Amino acid sequence: MGGMRTIADFVVKELIQLWRDPKILSVLFIAPIVQIIVLGYAATTDIRKVELVVCDLDRSAASRELIDAFTASTYFDQVAAVPTQHDLDPWLDSGRARVAVTIPSGFAADREAGRTGRIQVLADGSDAMVGTLGLAYAQGVLRIAAEEAGARAPIELRPKVLYNPDLVSRYFMVPAVLALLIMIMAMMLASMALVREIELGTMEQLLVTPLTPSAVITGKLVPYAMVGVVEFLTGLQVVLFWFEVPLRGSFVVLALMTALFMICSLGLGLLVSTVSRTQQQAMMISTFVFLMPQIYLSGFVFPIQNMPRLFQLVTYAIPLRYFVTALRGIFLKGVGLDILWPQALAMLGLAVIIFTVARLRYRRTLG
Numbered sequence: 001m002g003g004m005r006t007i008a009d010f011v012v013k014e015l016i017q018l019w020r021d022p023k024i025l026s027v028l029f030i031a032p033i034v035q036i037i038v039l040g041y042a043a044t045t046d047i048r049k050v051e052l053v054v055c056d057l058d059r060s061a062a063s064r065e066l067i068d069a070f071t072a073s074t075y076f077d078q079v080a081a082v083p084t085q086h087d088l089d090p091w092l093d094s095g096r097a098r099v100a101v102t103i104p105s106g107f108a109a110d111r112e113a114g115r116t117g118r119i120q121v122l123a124d125g126s127d128a129m130v131g132t133l134g135l136a137y138a139q140g141v142l143r144i145a146a147e148e149a150g151a152r153a154p155i156e157l158r159p160k161v162l163y164n165p166d167l168v169s170r171y172f173m174v175p176a177v178l179a180l181l182i183m184i185m186a187m188m189l190a191s192m193a194l195v196r197e198i199e200l201g202t203m204e205q206l207l208v209t210p211l212t213p214s215a216v217i218t219g220k221l222v223p224y225a226m227v228g229v230v231e232f233l234t235g236l237q238v239v240l241f242w243f244e245v246p247l248r249g250s251f252v253v254l255a256l257m258t259a260l261f262m263i264c265s266l267g268l269g270l271l272v273s274t275v276s277r278t279q280q281q282a283m284m285i286s287t288f289v290f291l292m293p294q295i296y297l298s299g300f301v302f303p304i305q306n307m308p309r310l311f312q313l314v315t316y317a318i319p320l321r322y323f324v325t326a327l328r329g330i331f332l333k334g335v336g337l338d339i340l341w342p343q344a345l346a347m348l349g350l351a352v353i354i355f356t357v358a359r360l361r362y363r364r365t366l367g
Contacts, residue, residue, distance in 0.1 A: 053079060126171070135159050179320060181235050186269060193270060239331075249330035254330050319351075323347065326344070
């Protein structure tokens with residue numbers, strides 16, 4: 001009887017302590033609701049409004065009708081029209097367009113003569129899901145267009161998948177998993193940095209040292225950065241040799257983008273440690289407030305273009321979005337900083353903002 005009473009008292013004490021901790025309460029009750037709402041909007045594999053770039057070399061009424069058939073459908077969103085096929089490459093390399101349609105000269109003349117009108121469709125195979133569905137949507141649009149024009153004027157589709165011709169899904173997913181590994185490791189370890197000092201009662205010793213806040217932050221994060229480098233190099237070997245994902249781009253560019261992303265992740269972990277008082281708090285805040293939203297909204301699994309406009313705007317503040325795009329571009333497309341500089345600049349800017357806020361929070365924590 002006494003043992004049960006002791007257990008009951010302990011449970012009551014834990015509940016009271018939990019109730020008095022607003023951070024834990026918000027993570028336990030508010031964060032899951034937010035996660036469900038976000039997941040409900042973002043977690044869809046239906047691909048709509050695939051970004052389309054068009055090269056009309058025929059410039060005829062028939063070619064314009066065909067382009068209108070693409071844009072009038074619910075499946076494509078024309079983002080550009082270029083004068084030559086060479087101009088298609090920058091749009092596909094940068095990911096601003098996922099499908100490119102080329103209508104050759106003589107298209108209208110062939111159809112008027114009853115011959116097959118041929119067009120070329122290029123699909124971005126670095127995203128296997130979008131590439132596959134983009135081709136399927138294009139075939140559907142052409143089939144409807146041909147039926148409306150009559151059997152005497154068929155249209156032949158000549159598809160070509162770029163970057164990942166076999167549409168191997170692991171080429172698309174595995175580099176993103178490497179990004180996720182780096183983020184989890186860096187954020188989780190860094191989030192424990194100050195919290196461990198508080199739990200062990202050694203924070204007071206830091207308060208009386210002549211070290212500046214910047215020096216303390218650097219001293220705590222450098223070891224975790226070194227661990228992150230080891231994790232990255234180890235994971236890279238698995239990606240290249242176990243899953244046989246091709247690395248078509250520069251290792252130097254890959255290392256630079258990884259360093260920027262790792263700095264962002266360490267900064268987020270440090271920020272978490274400044275608002276937490278226990279390692280349990282740090283773990284829960286890292287997971288529910290920062291880790292899960294980045295997975296949902298970064299394009300890691302769910303296409304960003306399918307999300308409501310509000311959530312698309314939120315993704316611009318998520319470092320994982322830029323790193324996943326960079327990884328897939330480096331591994332599959334072989335692009336360099338001439339294409340990926342927006343992602344590098346965005347991660348650099350986010351790193352400056354995150355560390356500035358974390359340093360201010362750290363100074364307040366010491367106060």
